[in-house]
Amino acid sequence: MKKVRGHGYVRASLLAVALFGAALSSACGKDKPAAPAETPIAPVPVSQIPGHEQIGEDTALKESPRLVPQEAYMRTYLQLFGGLAPADVQKRIKLGSATLFDTWNDYLSALGLPDYRLDLPRAAQTSSLMLATFERLGVALCDKAVERDLRAGAGAAANRPVFAFDLPSVEPDLAAFTTRFDSLHRTFLGYPAALAGTSRTARFYTLYTNAVAAHAAPGAAKSAFTASEAGWASVCYGLVRHPEFHLY
Amino acid sequence: MRAFLPRCLAALAVTGALLGAADTASAARGLADYRYFRALTIDLAGRMPTRAEVAAFEADGFDLDGYIDQQLAGPAYAERVRRIYMDLLRLDVGPTFQIVPPQTTLRREQIQGPNGKPLGIYYRKGQRRARIETDGDFCMTQDETGLQFPPNTAPTGAPKSVSQEALDAATVVVKPWWLYRDYGSAAPTDRYDAATWATRLPGFTPVVGLTMELDGTTPTVEIRICKEEAQQAPSGTIFAPKRPAPVKGAPPPYGRLAQLPQDSAYATAHAGEAIACTMGSSLGMAADCGCGVGLERCMPGDGPGFDPRAFSFPTASPLGDAAPLDDSPQAQSAWLRYFWGQEAIHFLDNVFAQDRDFRDVLTARDTWVNGPLTQFYKSVAPAACCGDGLTLGYTKEQPLLEPSTLPALLPHDVMRWEHVADRGPQASGIFTMPVFLTKYGTRRARAHVAYSTFLCRDFISGNVQLRPSTEPNLMIREGCSTCHATLEPLAAYFTRITESGWTFLPASTFPASSTTCKADASGNLPGRCKTYYDPAFADATHAMLRGAYGSTDHAEAGPRGIADAFTAAPEFAPCVAENIASALLARPLTTDDAALRTALTQTLTDGGYKLRALVRALVKSDAYKATNDVVAHASRDGGAP
Structure with missing residues (x-):
C-alpha cells in the first residue's frame, strides 16, 4: 500500500506541537518543584489503543478526479452534435431558439479555457460559473438532440449521435427503459449503466417517469416536446451534467 | 472500510489483468477498465470515446497497447502535448502589443x-x-x-x-x-x-x-x-x-x-x-x-x-485554425499577432507529431509559415530595422529568418502552411520566433520563462533587506543578487535581439564592448549609441552593449547558446518528464513521485528525447491509472443520481 499523501506533514505538525509544549513546559516550570520522574510510555500500534481496534489506516494514495480538458469537452460536444463545426453548432442551436445558446466566445473563459493573450491560465478545477455553463451547454445539446434523434427522419438508430434508439410506442417499463438508458449512459459516461454501482438506472427511471407525468399533467406548461421527449430530454440533462461527464 | 477493500482488491485485480497478458484483455471489463479507457481516449484522442469505441473496447481480444500506439501516432496526441507547453509558455501576444509600423x-x-x-x-x-x-x-x-x-x-x-x-x-x-x-x-x-x-x-x-x-x-x-x-x-x-x-x-x-x-x-x-x-x-x-x-x-x-481594421478572423481558436469559433473584423495588427501564435502552434505540433527530439523545441532552425507570415517576414519584419542602428553602420539587416528561405506563398494563403527547413544561422527553436520575442519583450523576461519552463526552476528572492543602492550590477547589488546572479547571465543570451522586437544586432556592427561608443568626460554616451549601449556600464574607454554585462560569452552565444546550455543541463530531462506527468496527472509531482519521475526521465533520455515513449510509459503507469480512483469512488457512490 502506498503512503497517505500529507502523512509527513501531519507528523511534522505533531512534532512541532510536541516541541512547543516541551518549550512551554520548560519555560513555565522553572518556579515549580521538580516533578517526580515519570515512566516513559512505550509506543504501541494504533490498533492497541482502546477504542481503536477496528479503525484501519487508509494508506492509499488519494487523488481527485481530473477535469476533462476544455478542448476535449468541446470536441465531445461537437461529436455529440453530429460532428458539426463549432460555428455550425452555434448556428444550429440558435436556429429557432435565440435564448438557448449565446456564442462560443461567451463560454470560453467560463469553461476554463486559458487566454494566452491575457495570460489567463487554464482552470483545473470546476467553479460555480463553470457548472452553470456546463448546464446551459448541456441543455442546448439535449434539446437539439431530442429534435434531431427522436423524431421522424432521424436515420438509422445506431448512427444517431445521442439517442441511438427509437421511442417506444408505449411508455417504457423499467426493462425497456434500462436498455435505452444504458445506451445513453455509454454515450455520455463511457461505460455500462450496470457498473455504476448504485441504483442509478432505477433513479433515472424515476426521473424519467416524473418528467413524463409532469409534462402530461393537466395544466402543464406548453412545451415543444411530447411527454416522452421531455422524459428523455430530462435523462439527457442528468447525464450531460453528471460529474462523471466532466471529470475523468 | 469494508466496502473500500473489496473495491481496492477488484481494482488491483483489474489493473493486474490490464498489465498482464500484453494488455489484450478478456471481455470481462470492470469499472476501472472503462475509466482507464475513457481517460486514455480523452488524453490521446482529444475527446471522450464514442459508443462504437466503447463497444470495440469491450470485445474479446481488444489490443489496448495497440490502441495506445495508434492514438500516439495521431494529431490529437500532438495537440495534447503541445497544449502542455503552450499552457506554460502562453505563446499568444495580447492587444497591448500593437505592431503598427508607420x-x-x-x-x-x-x-x-x-x-x-x-x-x-x-x-x-x-x-x-x-x-x-x-x-x-x-x-x-x-x-x-x-x-x-x-x-x-x-x-x-x-x-x-x-x-x-x-x-x-x-x-x-x-x-x-x-x-x-x-x-x-x-x-x-x-x-x-x-x-x-x-x-x-x-x-x-x-x-x-x-x-x-x-x-x-x-x-x-x-x-x-x-x-x-x-x-x-x-x-x-x-x-x-x-x-x-x-x-x-x-x-x-x-x-x-x-x-x-x-x-x-x-x-x-x-x-x-x-x-x-x-x-x-x-x-x-x-x-x-x-x-x-x-x-x-x-x-x-x-x-x-x-490601428485600423483590416481582416475578419477568429478571436480564439482553441480547436485549431481549421475549426474557428467566430469570424470578427479586427485591427490590422491583430492579423499578424494571431499568426505569430499560429506559427508556434504549427512548429510544436510538427515536433510532437513527428516525434522529433524534444530538444528541437529550443534548438531547431526550421519553422512553418503560411501566406500572412510569409508576407510578414518578407515585408513587415524588416521594417523594424534599424532605427539608430543606421548611424552605427547597420544598413543591411541580418534577419532571424532569411527571407530567401520562404516559400512562394501569397498573403491570401491563410490555411496553407509550408515548412521552412532552415530559418538561418541565428534561429533557435521558439526562442527566435516573433511570438516569443514580443510576448516576453525584455531579455530578463525571456530568460525567466525559459528557465522556469525548461528547467522547472524559479527565482525566489532571499530574505534580505533591500537598501538604497547605486550599484548598477544586479548580480552583486545587495537584495538583488540572490536572483540576478543567475538571471543576468541567462538574460545576456538575448542581448543581440532588440527588446520588444526581433531585430538581430550582429557583433560586426554592435560589438559587446564598443570603443566607438565610449563615454565622454561627463560620463555621457554619444546620442546615437544610447539605444544600444548602456551608460551604466561605460567609461572613458568603452561601453557595454545593453544586457551583455551579465556575460559577454553568453551575449555572443545568443539564443542558441541558452538552448544548448539548457538542453545539456541535468535538470532538463527531469523537467520535461515533470511537465508532461503533472499535466496528464493534473497535479504537481511530489517526493512521493520520485520513482515515477526517475523512470520517465530514463525513458526520455534512453529514447533520444522523443516524447511518445515517455507518454506511453506514463499512461501505462499505476500513477496514471489510479489518478481518478479513490475520491471518485466516494463521490460517485455516495452521490445521486
Missing part, C-alpha cells in the same frame, strides 16, 4: 471626390514627398480638400470637392493585394469574391470597408493611393531636401497640422545613397520608396485610426 501601415482618409461623393485615399503617415506642402503627411492639402488631417482620427474642416487635376497629381489608382489574387500581374483580374474565396482561399476575409466603396454598396475594384506609396522599386535614394526649420511659435505652413519634416544627420550625410525600401528607416529618408508591387509591403486599414 512604414507598413496604410491608413485611409476620406475626402470629397471631384463628383462630390466621398472618396477614400490610402497613405502612410510620415511618407517623404518631393512636394513640400505634403512632405511627411497626407498627400493632399487643405487648399485642395478643405480638410486638415489630424493623426489617427477623422479629418476636420469643411470638405470641398477636389479637382480631378489635383487628385491625379497627388494620387494614383492601384489594384492592391488584398483585392486581387493576381496582384503581381500587369493587369490583375482575379478579384476577391467572398463566396468563392471562402473555399478557394479559406481564412482570408478582408473587412467590408476594404472591399466596398464608402457608399457601402459598390464593390471596390481599385483603390486610390498617394502616388509615393504606390512606388514599386525595391530600393530608393536617401532624400535630404533641407526643408526650412520651423520658426519657434509659428504655425505649420500650408494649412498643415504638423511642421515640415527635418532631415536627420544621417540623411544629410548620406543624401543620394541607396537605401532598401523594406527597411523602416526608408519611410522617413526616401521619397522614392513605396509599398511595392500591388502594395504587398504594406498592410491596409479601413480608416484613419491608429
Whole structure:
C-alpha cells in the first residue's frame, strides 16, 4: 500500500506541537518543584489503543478526479452534435431558439479555457460559473438532440449521435427503459449503466417517469416536446451534467 | 472500510489483468477498465470515446497497447502535448502589443471626390514627398480638400470637392493585394469574391470597408493611393531636401497640422545613397520608396485610426485554425499577432507529431509559415530595422529568418502552411520566433520563462533587506543578487535581439564592448549609441552593449547558446518528464513521485528525447491509472443520481 499523501506533514505538525509544549513546559516550570520522574510510555500500534481496534489506516494514495480538458469537452460536444463545426453548432442551436445558446466566445473563459493573450491560465478545477455553463451547454445539446434523434427522419438508430434508439410506442417499463438508458449512459459516461454501482438506472427511471407525468399533467406548461421527449430530454440533462461527464 | 477493500482488491485485480497478458484483455471489463479507457481516449484522442469505441473496447481480444500506439501516432496526441507547453509558455501576444509600423501601415482618409461623393485615399503617415506642402503627411492639402488631417482620427474642416487635376497629381489608382489574387500581374483580374474565396482561399476575409466603396454598396475594384506609396522599386535614394526649420511659435505652413519634416544627420550625410525600401528607416529618408508591387509591403486599414481594421478572423481558436469559433473584423495588427501564435502552434505540433527530439523545441532552425507570415517576414519584419542602428553602420539587416528561405506563398494563403527547413544561422527553436520575442519583450523576461519552463526552476528572492543602492550590477547589488546572479547571465543570451522586437544586432556592427561608443568626460554616451549601449556600464574607454554585462560569452552565444546550455543541463530531462506527468496527472509531482519521475526521465533520455515513449510509459503507469480512483469512488457512490 502506498503512503497517505500529507502523512509527513501531519507528523511534522505533531512534532512541532510536541516541541512547543516541551518549550512551554520548560519555560513555565522553572518556579515549580521538580516533578517526580515519570515512566516513559512505550509506543504501541494504533490498533492497541482502546477504542481503536477496528479503525484501519487508509494508506492509499488519494487523488481527485481530473477535469476533462476544455478542448476535449468541446470536441465531445461537437461529436455529440453530429460532428458539426463549432460555428455550425452555434448556428444550429440558435436556429429557432435565440435564448438557448449565446456564442462560443461567451463560454470560453467560463469553461476554463486559458487566454494566452491575457495570460489567463487554464482552470483545473470546476467553479460555480463553470457548472452553470456546463448546464446551459448541456441543455442546448439535449434539446437539439431530442429534435434531431427522436423524431421522424432521424436515420438509422445506431448512427444517431445521442439517442441511438427509437421511442417506444408505449411508455417504457423499467426493462425497456434500462436498455435505452444504458445506451445513453455509454454515450455520455463511457461505460455500462450496470457498473455504476448504485441504483442509478432505477433513479433515472424515476426521473424519467416524473418528467413524463409532469409534462402530461393537466395544466402543464406548453412545451415543444411530447411527454416522452421531455422524459428523455430530462435523462439527457442528468447525464450531460453528471460529474462523471466532466471529470475523468 | 469494508466496502473500500473489496473495491481496492477488484481494482488491483483489474489493473493486474490490464498489465498482464500484453494488455489484450478478456471481455470481462470492470469499472476501472472503462475509466482507464475513457481517460486514455480523452488524453490521446482529444475527446471522450464514442459508443462504437466503447463497444470495440469491450470485445474479446481488444489490443489496448495497440490502441495506445495508434492514438500516439495521431494529431490529437500532438495537440495534447503541445497544449502542455503552450499552457506554460502562453505563446499568444495580447492587444497591448500593437505592431503598427508607420512604414507598413496604410491608413485611409476620406475626402470629397471631384463628383462630390466621398472618396477614400490610402497613405502612410510620415511618407517623404518631393512636394513640400505634403512632405511627411497626407498627400493632399487643405487648399485642395478643405480638410486638415489630424493623426489617427477623422479629418476636420469643411470638405470641398477636389479637382480631378489635383487628385491625379497627388494620387494614383492601384489594384492592391488584398483585392486581387493576381496582384503581381500587369493587369490583375482575379478579384476577391467572398463566396468563392471562402473555399478557394479559406481564412482570408478582408473587412467590408476594404472591399466596398464608402457608399457601402459598390464593390471596390481599385483603390486610390498617394502616388509615393504606390512606388514599386525595391530600393530608393536617401532624400535630404533641407526643408526650412520651423520658426519657434509659428504655425505649420500650408494649412498643415504638423511642421515640415527635418532631415536627420544621417540623411544629410548620406543624401543620394541607396537605401532598401523594406527597411523602416526608408519611410522617413526616401521619397522614392513605396509599398511595392500591388502594395504587398504594406498592410491596409479601413480608416484613419491608429490601428485600423483590416481582416475578419477568429478571436480564439482553441480547436485549431481549421475549426474557428467566430469570424470578427479586427485591427490590422491583430492579423499578424494571431499568426505569430499560429506559427508556434504549427512548429510544436510538427515536433510532437513527428516525434522529433524534444530538444528541437529550443534548438531547431526550421519553422512553418503560411501566406500572412510569409508576407510578414518578407515585408513587415524588416521594417523594424534599424532605427539608430543606421548611424552605427547597420544598413543591411541580418534577419532571424532569411527571407530567401520562404516559400512562394501569397498573403491570401491563410490555411496553407509550408515548412521552412532552415530559418538561418541565428534561429533557435521558439526562442527566435516573433511570438516569443514580443510576448516576453525584455531579455530578463525571456530568460525567466525559459528557465522556469525548461528547467522547472524559479527565482525566489532571499530574505534580505533591500537598501538604497547605486550599484548598477544586479548580480552583486545587495537584495538583488540572490536572483540576478543567475538571471543576468541567462538574460545576456538575448542581448543581440532588440527588446520588444526581433531585430538581430550582429557583433560586426554592435560589438559587446564598443570603443566607438565610449563615454565622454561627463560620463555621457554619444546620442546615437544610447539605444544600444548602456551608460551604466561605460567609461572613458568603452561601453557595454545593453544586457551583455551579465556575460559577454553568453551575449555572443545568443539564443542558441541558452538552448544548448539548457538542453545539456541535468535538470532538463527531469523537467520535461515533470511537465508532461503533472499535466496528464493534473497535479504537481511530489517526493512521493520520485520513482515515477526517475523512470520517465530514463525513458526520455534512453529514447533520444522523443516524447511518445515517455507518454506511453506514463499512461501505462499505476500513477496514471489510479489518478481518478479513490475520491471518485466516494463521490460517485455516495452521490445521486
